[in-house]
Amino acid sequence: MMSVFPSTAAAKKAGRGEPAAPPAPKSRSQRAAYLFIAPLGIGFAVFYFWPLLQTFYYSFTEFGAFGGHTWIGTDNYVRVLKDVTVWQALGNTLIYCAIGLLALPVAIGVAALLNRRGLRGVAVYRALYFIPFVTLPVAVGLVWNWLYNGDYGLINEAFEWFGADRRYWVSDPSTAVYAIGAVMVWSTTGYYLIIFMAGIKGIPQDYYEAAELDGAGPLRRFFTITLPLLSPTIFFASIICMINSLQTFDLIYIMMAEKNPAIGDTQSVVSLFYKWAFIENAQGAAAALAFLLMLIIAALTLVQFRLQKRWVHYA
Amino acid sequence: MRRRTLLYGAMAAPLLAACSGQSDDGKRSGGRTTLSYGVWDVAQVPGLQKVIDAFEKENPGISVRMELTPWSSYWTTLKTSMRGGTAPDVFWMNAVNLQLYASSGVLEPLSGHIKSDRTPVDRHPESLVKVYAYQGTQYGIPKDFDTIGLWYNKALFDKAGIKYPDTTWTWDDVRDAAAELTNPRERVHGMAAEMDRQAQLYPAIHGAGGYVLKDGESGFGDERSIEGLRYWTDMIDRGWSPPQSAMVESKARNRFWSEKAAMVYEISAYSGQYHAVPALKDHAGVAVLPKGRERATIIHGLANVISAKSRKKAAAWKFVRFMAGRKAAEIQASAGITISSYEGTQDAWLRSMPEFDLKHYIEMLEYAVPYPSSKNTAVWENLQYPLLGAAFSGKGGIESAARTLGEQMDRALKEERA
Numbered sequence: 221m222m223s224v225f226p227s228t229a230a231a232k233k234a235g236r237g238e239p240a241a242p243p244a245p246k247s248r249s250q251r252a253a254y255l256f257i258a259p260l261g262i263g264f265a266v267f268y269f270w271p272l273l274q275t276f277y278y279s280f281t282e283f284g285a286f287g288g289h290t291w292i293g294t295d296n297y298v299r300v301l302k303d304v305t306v307w308q309a310l311g312n313t314l315i316y317c318a319i320g321l322l323a324l325p326v327a328i329g330v331a332a333l334l335n336r337r338g339l340r341g342v343a344v345y346r347a348l349y350f351i352p353f354v355t356l357p358v359a360v361g362l363v364w365n366w367l368y369n370g371d372y373g374l375i376n377e378a379f380e381w382f383g384a385d386r387r388y389w390v391s392d393p394s395t396a397v398y399a400i401g402a403v404m405v406w407s408t409t410g411y412y413l414i415i416f417m418a419g420i421k422g423i424p425q426d427y428y429e430a431a432e433l434d435g436a437g438p439l440r441r442f443f444t445i446t447l448p449l450l451s452p453t454i455f456f457a458s459i460i461c462m463i464n465s466l467q468t469f470d471l472i473y474i475m476m477a478e479k480n481p482a483i484g485d486t487q488s489v490v491s492l493f494y495k496w497a498f499i500e501n502a503q504g505a506a507a508a509l510a511f512l513l514m515l516i517i518a519a520l521t522l523v524q525f526r527l528q529k530r531w532v533h534y535a
Numbered sequence: 536m537r538r539r540t541l542l543y544g545a546m547a548a549p550l551l552a553a554c555s556g557q558s559d560d561g562k563r564s565g566g567r568t569t570l571s572y573g574v575w576d577v578a579q580v581p582g583l584q585k586v587i588d589a590f591e592k593e594n595p596g597i598s599v600r601m602e603l604t605p606w607s608s609y610w611t612t613l614k615t616s617m618r619g620g621t622a623p624d625v626f627w628m629n630a631v632n633l634q635l636y637a638s639s640g641v642l643e644p645l646s647g648h649i650k651s652d653r654t655p656v657d658r659h660p661e662s663l664v665k666v667y668a669y670q671g672t673q674y675g676i677p678k679d680f681d682t683i684g685l686w687y688n689k690a691l692f693d694k695a696g697i698k699y700p701d702t703t704w705t706w707d708d709v710r711d712a713a714a715e716l717t718n719p720r721e722r723v724h725g726m727a728a729e730m731d732r733q734a735q736l737y738p739a740i741h742g743a744g745g746y747v748l749k750d751g752e753s754g755f756g757d758e759r760s761i762e763g764l765r766y767w768t769d770m771i772d773r774g775w776s777p778p779q780s781a782m783v784e785s786k787a788r789n790r791f792w793s794e795k796a797a798m799v800y801e802i803s804a805y806s807g808q809y810h811a812v813p814a815l816k817d818h819a820g821v822a823v824l825p826k827g828r829e830r831a832t833i834i835h836g837l838a839n840v841i842s843a844k845s846r847k848k849a850a851a852w853k854f855v856r857f858m859a860g861r862k863a864a865e866i867q868a869s870a871g872i873t874i875s876s877y878e879g880t881q882d883a884w885l886r887s888m889p890e891f892d893l894k895h896y897i898e899m900l901e902y903a904v905p906y907p908s909s910k911n912t913a914v915w916e917n918l919q920y921p922l923l924g925a926a927f928s929g930k931g932g933i934e935s936a937a938r939t940l941g942e943q944m945d946r947a948l949k950e951e952r953a
Contacts, residue, residue, distance in 0.1 A: 286617055286639045369784045391780035393925075478607075479730050480783045481924030498611040500914045501635075 272514075279507035289504065296508035306509065308484060309492040310516075312397055313466055316488060319401030320465030324457055326405065327412035328450070332442055334413075335420045346417065350410035357407070361474030364403045365390060390475055396482035400471055407471075408464070412457050419453030420446060451532045459524055466517050469494065489513045568850045570599045573626030575609040578807055582870030589866055590857045597850045599625075610913075617641055617844070624845040625854055628675045628838045630666045630905070631912040636840070637669035638910060643841035646673045648852050654859055658878040660834075662905050667838045675838030676859040679873040681803040682832045682899045683738045685709075685825065689818040691716055691723065691797040700798075704825035706742070706766060709798070713775035716797040727787035727796035728767040728776035730927040732919060733833055733906065734800045739763035741904045742827035748907040751948055753915070756941030759828065761934055766827065768926050768933045779927035791815075800824065803896040804873045810888045823895045834903035836876055911951040915944040 279296055281289040300306050330349065334342055352360065367374050370388035380386060389399040427445050436444070469490040476486055487495075489509065497506035574583065580603060587599045602623050604612050610632060616622045628636065636642050649656055656664055659677045667675035687700055695715045700708070713725030729735055737747055745760025747753075754760045770776040777790070788805065790796040792812045801809070809815060824832050839858050841851045857863055864877030871887030874896065885893050909915070922940045926933035 284639060285635055286614065286641050365784075370781055371785045373784075388780040388784055391783040391928075477783050479779065479920045479924070481730075481779050481920075481928045483924065484921045495917065498614070500917060501911060502914075 275507045275510055278504060279511050281504045281507075283501065283503035285501045292504065296505045297512075299505050300508045300512060305484070305487070305492060306489075309487045309489045312486060313468065313488045313490075315397055316401055316404065316468045317462055317465040319398065320404050320408065320468070321458065321461055322401075323405045323409045323412055324454065324461060327409050327457075328416050328447075328454070330409070331413050331416035331420055332446055334417060346414065349413050352407040353410040355407070357470035358474050360403060360407050361471050364399075364406075365475050368399055391480050391482055393482040393485040396476070396480070396486045400468075400475055400486060403471055403475070404465065404468065408461070412461065415453060415457050416450065419450045423449045448533050452534055455524075455528050455532045459521060462520060462524070463517055466513065466520070567595075568597045568847050570597060570625060570847055570850055570854055571602050571623040572599050572854070573602045573604065573609075573613065573623035575604055575606045575627060576804075577603060577605075578805075579872045582867055582872040585870055586858065586863045586866045589862060590854060593857070594850075594853055597853065599854060617842070620844055622842045622844060624847050624851045625839055625841055628667065628840040630835055630908045631916065633667055633674065633838075634669055634908060634910045635912070637672070637674045641843050642674045643843050643845065643848060643851075644672045644674060645676065645841070645852075645855070648856070649673060649676075652852075652856060654856050655861070655877075656859060658861075659859070659876040660836075660900070662903075663834065663836045663876060666836075666905060666908070667840075675840040676855060677836045677838045677876040678858050678864075679804070679867065680834055680836035680876045681873060682834050682896050682903050683734050683800050683802055683824060684832070684896050684899070685798060685822045686791060686801050686809065687798045687820050687822065688791070688794055688796075688815075689820055691794065695797075699820055700822035700825065702823055704822065706825055706827045709825050710770070710775075713770055713798065714773070717775045719774070722795055724777055724790070724796050725775045725798060726770050727782065727790050727799045728770045728927075729782045729787035729799075730767075730779045730920060730923060731787070732916065733835065734802050735767060736764065736919070736923075737833045737904075737907070738800060738824055738831060739766045739827065741831035741833070742766075742824065742829060744828040748909060748948075751909070751952065753941045753944035753948065755944060756938045761937045763827065764923070764926075764933050764937055768929075768931075771927060771929050772931070778929040779924060803893070806888060806891065806893060806896075807871050807873075810871065810890070816890050819891060821891050821893055821895050823899050830902045832899040832903050833906055834900070835906040909948060909951060911947070914951065915947040918943050918947065 278289065280291060280293060282292045282295075283289045333339075334345055368376075368389040370376060370386055370391070373389075375389065376386045387395060390396050423446065427449075428441055431441050431445060467490050468488045472486055472488055472491045473494070476483055476491075480486075490513070493506050493509050493513070496502040496509065572583075572587075574580070580601060583601065587601070591598055609627075613622060613626065622641075628642075648654070654676070656673070656676055660680060663677045663680055664673070667673060667677065685700055685704075689699065692699055692712075695712075697712050697715055700712070709726070716725035717723065740747055740754065740760045740763035743759045743763030743766065745754050745757045745763050747755070747760070767776070771778050777796075782790070787796065787799050788801060788808070791799045791801075792809070792815060794814065806821075809819060812819075824830070839855045841848060841855060845851050859877075861877055861880060864875035864880040865883050867873070868875040868880045868883035869887055871884065874881055874884050881897050885897075918940055922936050922943070923933070926936045
């Protein structure tokens, strides 16, 4: 449960080695501190923790279409594990996750380029890269569907220009999942770019100057200074990115029409959850599915934390 | 500034809700009662507004406000708002959802009102009225009906030198014409065989002598039903129709409107939109569906229902009753939106678009099959497109896809009975 929220776990990790503060008498300043974190704590309890408990409870019940539920034990979990569409959705979701992580190298590369000394108009570039991230997913999905369109889409025009065949990118089961993944990368890169730019800013210039005196070229400086010193930031970003891509929903909802023959090959766990809970009146099974997804996210996050020793350098 | 306005808005919202909650049919506050009316079809809004204007004129104490929710999210929004107690007082219902809503007790039973107010329900097609009854109680009164017809592009037919479709046409005639009309160089297809259950799948299944749902069992595994589905997939395999993957990105009707498809099966409710395409006005025609093994089309219609949680039921009933009458039907029909279900008002609809021979839509009433539904229709209907998608994209295998669909649908039907 706790590992789903990396900040908590990271804080625990970072605090390792320091002795825990002895229980002090409640002072005024301490009370003030609690008061300051209270809004977050209350928000967390009301909007995260309580729904989590509720979902867990509902996953053992069957719902009436308009409310009311009965306890049915573990039937929902049996249904989830037996359903082939769940496994298919899980596979698709892992593909989204893998593609989604591609946003990180792209963002690191762009961040390194934008941090060159003497580059003008950095703010403009930063804004341009960030705009897709703050654009509504609905608008993003609609525009990209238009770009991908097999009959009049710009992408196909370009392909035809180079002599390649037209394709129905989002309706062909062999390309649809990657077409959506590409849009995911496009729309999230800006977010990670901002994080990485801040991370790179935090690296002392002295290292670069020293390296330059030693005759290290830009590539060498990037791989021996920037990348290692950026690794804590990369670690944070990769966890956030993985969790976000495992929860992919909105782009699929917008870009995949109901009659799309590629729907089985693109459906994510969350879009399957939506279908069960809100269209087919199977809220109980949907809750079980959501809980399963939470466990998967928790497990993968745990793996990431275990692996960080091997590549993350805290300076 | 903007943030502050937003904040005021957020604070005012609960207050407004409290105010409207008190009005209860407008008796206590003495003001006008405002009914909310949930609809999904934007094309019908201007015509419906005329009906509402007429109603408000007759009932000065009541005003009706339409709440438009697009089809794709209509039912999810409705279900959520029912749980939250913010559902519209009166809203549109279809055959697919009636049993689910009626059996859950969220609809106001209308039988008592109908009897005491002598409502002319019997003036609507009986088969359609029956769709909106559940266990002997009437929950909705139809406002319109629709059937499926064959649209064809006269200019493309003339160019290919083919006679227009008429009542003598069979599936063989359609196939011959589709082959002739297909012109790959100009990217014109003879037919647009989109995978749509109401306009294409169900009419063809019944046309082939098959069935979708009978005595609680699926008909998708039936040999004749499969023959009906093959009518469509054959046309895709032979290149007379674009594959489904293409029609996801440009729908069948859009292809017809841009004259890239010479024929398409279409629901009568869309006639107004065809009428609005300037290029088509002078050379589009409608014919009855061609005969397969049997003559068949699908009939469906919308009904108005009242939410059981509405606090303005008296006013809501007045509105539903008005909508069930001749006057509302005539206004609706002459606005050209859809075929009013009230007996004898269909002529007004025909006259609204004289360019097309819309009378064929009404002629088909004789052999129209009601739209199939069960208690949790959405569950088995949602199995159809994912399972049939590959076959409708020219990948073949319609036989096994249809049989698998039949088995899964039977399982879903068994589950809803349990």
